[in-house]
Amino acid sequence: MTDWLGPEEWQAVALSLQVASVATLVSLPLGLFIAYALARWRFFGHGLLNALVHLPLVLPPVVTGYLLLIGFGRQGPIGGVLYDAFGITFAFEWTGAALASGVMGFPLMVRAIRLAFEAVDPKLEQAASTLGANRLMVFATVTLPLALPGIIAGLVLAFAKAMGEFGATITFVSNIPGRTQTIPSAIYAFLQVPGGEESAFRLILVSIVVSIGAVLVAEVLARRAVGARVDRS
Amino acid sequence: MTLTLAIQKQLGEFALDVNLAAGAGVTALFGRSGAGKSTIIKAVAGLVVPDGGRIQLGESVLFDSQANIDVPVHKRRIGMVFQDARLFPHLSVLKNLRYGARFSDGSVTRGDAVAMAELLGLGDLLSRKPGSLSGGEAQRVAIGRALLSKPRLLMMDEPLAGLDQARKADILALIEKVRDVVGVPILYVSHARDEVLRLAGHVAIISDGTCLDQGAPQALLAGSGTAGLARTVRARLVLKNSSDGLSELSLSGGRLFLPQVDAPLGQALSVEIAARDVMLSLTPPEGLSALNVLACEITELRASGSSPFAVDVMLRCGEDALAAQVTRRSAERMGLRPGMPIYAVIKSVALAQTSGVMDVVAI
Numbered sequence: 047m048t049d050w051l052g053p054e055e056w057q058a059v060a061l062s063l064q065v066a067s068v069a070t071l072v073s074l075p076l077g078l079f080i081a082y083a084l085a086r087w088r089f090f091g092h093g094l095l096n097a098l099v100h101l102p103l104v105l106p107p108v109v110t111g112y113l114l115l116i117g118f119g120r121q122g123p124i125g126g127v128l129y130d131a132f133g134i135t136f137a138f139e140w141t142g143a144a145l146a147s148g149v150m151g152f153p154l155m156v157r158a159i160r161l162a163f164e165a166v167d168p169k170l171e172q173a174a175s176t177l178g179a180n181r182l183m184v185f186a187t188v189t190l191p192l193a194l195p196g197i198i199a200g201l202v203l204a205f206a207k208a209m210g211e212f213g214a215t216i217t218f219v220s221n222i223p224g225r226t227q228t229i230p231s232a233i234y235a236f237l238q239v240p241g242g243e244e245s246a247f248r249l250i251l252v253s254i255v256v257s258i259g260a261v262l263v264a265e266v267l268a269r270r271a272v273g274a275r276v277d278r279s
Numbered sequence: 280m281t282l283t284l285a286i287q288k289q290l291g292e293f294a295l296d297v298n299l300a301a302g303a304g305v306t307a308l309f310g311r312s313g314a315g316k317s318t319i320i321k322a323v324a325g326l327v328v329p330d331g332g333r334i335q336l337g338e339s340v341l342f343d344s345q346a347n348i349d350v351p352v353h354k355r356r357i358g359m360v361f362q363d364a365r366l367f368p369h370l371s372v373l374k375n376l377r378y379g380a381r382f383s384d385g386s387v388t389r390g391d392a393v394a395m396a397e398l399l400g401l402g403d404l405l406s407r408k409p410g411s412l413s414g415g416e417a418q419r420v421a422i423g424r425a426l427l428s429k430p431r432l433l434m435m436d437e438p439l440a441g442l443d444q445a446r447k448a449d450i451l452a453l454i455e456k457v458r459d460v461v462g463v464p465i466l467y468v469s470h471a472r473d474e475v476l477r478l479a480g481h482v483a484i485i486s487d488g489t490c491l492d493q494g495a496p497q498a499l500l501a502g503s504g505t506a507g508l509a510r511t512v513r514a515r516l517v518l519k520n521s522s523d524g525l526s527e528l529s530l531s532g533g534r535l536f537l538p539q540v541d542a543p544l545g546q547a548l549s550v551e552i553a554a555r556d557v558m559l560s561l562t563p564p565e566g567l568s569a570l571n572v573l574a575c576e577i578t579e580l581r582a583s584g585s586s587p588f589a590v591d592v593m594l595r596c597g598e599d600a601l602a603a604q605v606t607r608r609s610a611e612r613m614g615l616r617p618g619m620p621i622y623a624v625i626k627s628v629a630l631a632q633t634s635g636v637m638d639v640v641a642i
Contacts, residue, residue, distance in 0.1 A: 173365040175352040176324055177428045178382030183353075187378075191369045 051252070055245055057224050058232035059252055065140055065228055066208035069148035070155075070201055077152060077200065081159035082185075086168075103153040107213025114146055114218045142219035143226050147211035151204035158203055162196020163189065195268045202264035206257055229253050280431055280464050282306075286322055286332030286342070295319070295329075295488040305458050305465045307475040307496065310485035316468045319485065320434045323466070324359050325352035336432055353382065358430030358463075362437045364417040366409035372396075372420050373405040379428025387427050398460070399423045399453060415446035419453060426461060433457070434466040439474060454478055472500050484508075497549065508554040508583070508591055512599035516546045525570075532597020533573040535625070554591060557603035558624040561613055571625040575601060577617050580610065590615075594623055 051059065083089070084096055102110050118125035118136040128134045136142035166189050174184045190197075212230035219226040221235055233249045236242030281302045288295040295315045299308075308316040321327035323334055325341065328349060334342040336357070341350045358379075366375050373392060380387030396402050399419045409417060418438055425433055435454070439447045455478065458465060469475050475482055476496050483493040484500075491508060492499055498511040514535060518527035526540040528548065535550065542548060564572055575594040583589035583604060590610040594601040601623055605615075615621070 167365075169361070169363070169365050170367060172326055172352075173359065173361065174367070174378070176326075176355075176357065176359040177379035177424065178353050178356065179378075180351070180353045180382075183382065188367060 051248060052245060054223055054227075055232065055249055055252075058227050058229050058249060059256075061140060061143070061224075061226075062209055062228040062230075063256070065143045065147055066205050068141075069144040069151060069208040070205045072144070073148040073152055073155060073204065074201065077155040077159055077204070078197070081156045081200075082163055082189075084156070085160045085163035099156050100153045102150050102214070107150065107211070108217050110149060111146060111214035111217025114142070114149065114214065118142065118145060118218075136219070138219050138222060138226060140219075140226055143215050143228055144208075146214040146218045147208035147228075148204075150211045150214050151207035154207050155200040155204035158200030159193065159197050162193035162200070165196070166192045198264055198268045202260055206260055209253065209256060209260070280337040282323065282334075282336050282432060282464070282466065284319070284323065284332070284334040286319075286329035286334060288318060288322065288327065288329045290318065293488060297485065297488065297490045299483045299490045299493060301464065301466055301481065301483075303462075303464050304480040305454075305467050305478045307479035307482040308466065308468045308485050309472070309475050309482050309496075309500065310470060312470055314485045315488040316470075316485050317436055318488075320359075320436055320466060320468055323432075324357050324434060325350065325355050356383070356429070356431050358425030358428055358433040360418070360421050360425050360433065360435040360438050362440050364409075364414075364421040366412075366417055366420055366424070368409050370409075371405065372401060372407050372409070372412070375409065375420055376401075376405075376423050376427055379424060383429045387429070392423075392427060395423045395427055398456070413446070414442050415449055418442065418446075418450055422450075422453065422457065426457065426463070430463060432466060433463045434468070436468045437470070438467075439469075439471070451477060476500055508602050508604060509551055510554070510600050510602045511549050511551045512596070512601065514548045514550045516540055516542050516544055516548060519544050530573070530597060531599050532575070532595075535573075536570045552601055552625055554602040554604040556626040557594075557601065558626065559592065559603050559605055559609075559613065559615070560622040560624055563622055564624055567624065569624045569626065573601070573623045573625065575621050575623050577615060577619045577621055579617055580615060592621075594621065596623065 080095070080099060084092065084099075115137060116122055118128075120126060120129050120135060120137055125136055128136070134141065136145055170188055170192070171184050174188045179187060210230055211228070212234065215226070215228060216231055216234070221227050221231040223232070227235065229249050229252065233246045236246035236249070281300060283300045285298040286295070293315070295318050297315065297319055308319060310316055318327055322329050323341070329342060329344065331344040332342070333340070333344070340346070340348050341355055342348060367378065370378065373396070376392045376395060377387065377389070380392070393405070396405055399422060401416070401419055401423065404412065404416060404420070409420070412420065422438070438454070439450055442450065451474065454465070457463070458478065467475070467478060479496050481493065482496040482499055484491040499509060512530055514528040514530050516526060517529045519540065520526055524538055525536045526538070528535040528537060528540070528550065573596045575596040577592055578595050579593040581591050581593070583591045588607055589604050590607050592603040592605060592610070592615060594603060603623060
C-alpha cells in the first residue's frame with residue numbers, strides 16, 4: 047500500500063487514523079457520562095447541556111473551529127492553562143485535529159449512547175439494586191452490558207465523523223502535511239493543485255474503504271459482544 | 280424478624296397513610312389494585328421514599344424521617360419478586376440466580392445456586408436465557424434469585440398476575456415450599472382472596488391508602504368477596520332443614536337461622552358476617568322481618584377506613600367478635616359508646632367450610 051500511495055498521501059491516511067482513534071477513545075468516557083446524565087437524570091440545566099452537546103452538529107464547522115482556536119490556542123483561556131500545566135499544545139498540532147474531530151463527532155456519539163441507555167429498562171436496574179448492587183455495580187453489570195450495542199454504534203459514528211471532519215479541523219489546525227493534514231484536508235489540497243486529481247482519487251478510495259471497514263468492524267464487534275454474553279453463560 | 284412500618288406518602292391525589300406489622304411466615308397485603316399495596320412494599324424496599332414515618336425490620340431501622348435515616352436500596356437486604364419477574368436478559372438463568380450472591384457475603388457457591396435451582400424445579404434451565412423462558416419459569420427464577428441474595432425479608436408483588444391457572448397453582452405450591460423450607464418471612468401482595476387464604480398466616484387489608492384491618496385471613500377474608508371489614512364467628516349446626524327449610528346454628532352468644540346449610544348435623548362451621556350487613560338496634564327489634572338478631576356489647580368505635588361518613592362498631596357476642604358499619608350520623612343519634620349493650624340485626628352471612636370454600640347466604 048505504501049507503494050501505491052505516495053508518501054504524502056500515506057502520511058495523511060496514517061494521521062487520519064491516529065486522529066480519529068484518539069478523538070473517539072478520549073471522548074468515550076465523557077460521552078458515556080453525559081449520555082447517561084441526559085438519559086437518566088433530571089437536573090437544572092438539562093436542556094442547556096443537551097443543546098450544548100448538539101451545538102457542533104448545527105453550527106457551521108468553521109465557527110466551531112474558530113471557537114476552538116480562540117479557546118484552545120496557546121494564548122486562549124483553556125489552551126494557555128493546558129500548555130502551562132502539562133505542556134500540551136493544540137493549535138496547529140495533530141492533537142488539535144483530534145480535539146476538533148472529537149468535538150464534531152461528540153453529538154453523534156452522545157445521541158447513540160443516550161438512546162441505548164434510555165432503552166435499558168430502569169426496572170431491571172431497580173431489581174439489581176434490591177439484590178444488593180450499588181449504583182456503580184448496577185451500571186457496570188446491568189446498564190452497560192445492555193446498552194453495549196448502542197455504545198459501539200456511537201463509537202463507530204464518532205470515528206467515521208472524525209475520519210471525515212474537515213471544516214473545524216482546517217480552521218483550528220490548518221493543513222500542514224505530516225502534522226495536521228488528514229485525509230479530507232489532503233484531498234482538498236490535492237484538488238487545489240494542477241495534476242493532483244490522481245492523488246486525490248486514491249485518497250477518496252481510501253476513505254471509502256476505511257468508512258465501510260469501520261461499519262463492518264462495528265457490526266462484528268456488536269455481534270461479538272452479544273455472542274460473548276451468550277457464551278459466558 | 281418483624282417488620283413494623285408507619286408511613287405517609289402523598290402521590291398526586293392519592294394519599295398513603297399506613298400502619299402495619301408483619302412477622303414470621305407469610306403476611307399478605309390484600310386489597311384492590313390502586314389501594315396502595317405496591318407503594319407500601321416499594322417503600323419497604325427503598326424504591327419509594329415516604330414523606331414521613333418509620334420502617335423497621337428486626338433491630339435495624341430502614342427509614343426514619345425524624346432521625347433522617349434512609350438506608351439505600353442495596354443495603355436493605357430485602358428480596359423482591361416483581362410481578363414481571365425482571366430477570367436480566369443478558370445473563371443466563373444460572374447467572375441470574377447467582378447475581379445477588381456476589382453482593383451479599385459471597386458465600387453462595389455455584390453448588391448452592393444449583394441446589395436452589397433443584398428446589399425450584401429449574402435444573403434443566405440453568406444455561407438458558409430469560410428470553411426463552413415461559414412466564415411461570417421466569418417467576419421461579421425470580422424467586423430463586425431473590426432467595427439466593429439471602430434476604431432478611433422476601434417481598435412478592437402479585438407474583439401470579441399474568442400466569443394461567445395451571446402455572447398459578449405451580450407457583451403457589453412453590454411459594455408454600457419456600458415458606459415452609461426456607462423459612463424467610465414473606466410479605467405477599469395480592470388482590471386474590473384464594474391466594475391469601477392459602478398462603479398467608481396474617482393479612483393486612485389495604486384500602487385507599489390505609490390499613491383497614493389486620494388479623495387471621497380466615498377471620499377477615501372468608502366469604503366476603505370484597506376487601507371490606509368483616510368478622511368470622513364459630514358456629515355449630517344444631518338443627519337441619521326444619522319444616523320451613525331453615526337450619527339453626529348455635530353460636531357462643533345466640534342463634535342464627537339460615538336456609539340450605541349443606542353440612543352434617545353437629546358440624547362446626549365458620550360464619551362470616553360483613554360489617555355492612557349488620558344493622559344496630561338499641562332495643563330488641565320488633566316488627567322486623569329479620570330473623571337473626573344477636574345481643575351484643577360494643578367494645579370499640581373507630582373511624583371507618585372505607586368511608587369518611589361511616590363508623591366501624593366492634594361488637595362482642597358471647598365469645599365471638601362482630602363488626603358493624605353504620606353512618607356517623609346514626610352513631611351520634613343513637614349515642615353509641617363502648618360498653619353499651621346493643622342488638623345486631625344481621626342481613627346476610629357467609630358460610631366458610633374449613634376448606635375455604637364459601638357460600639354467601641342471604642337471609
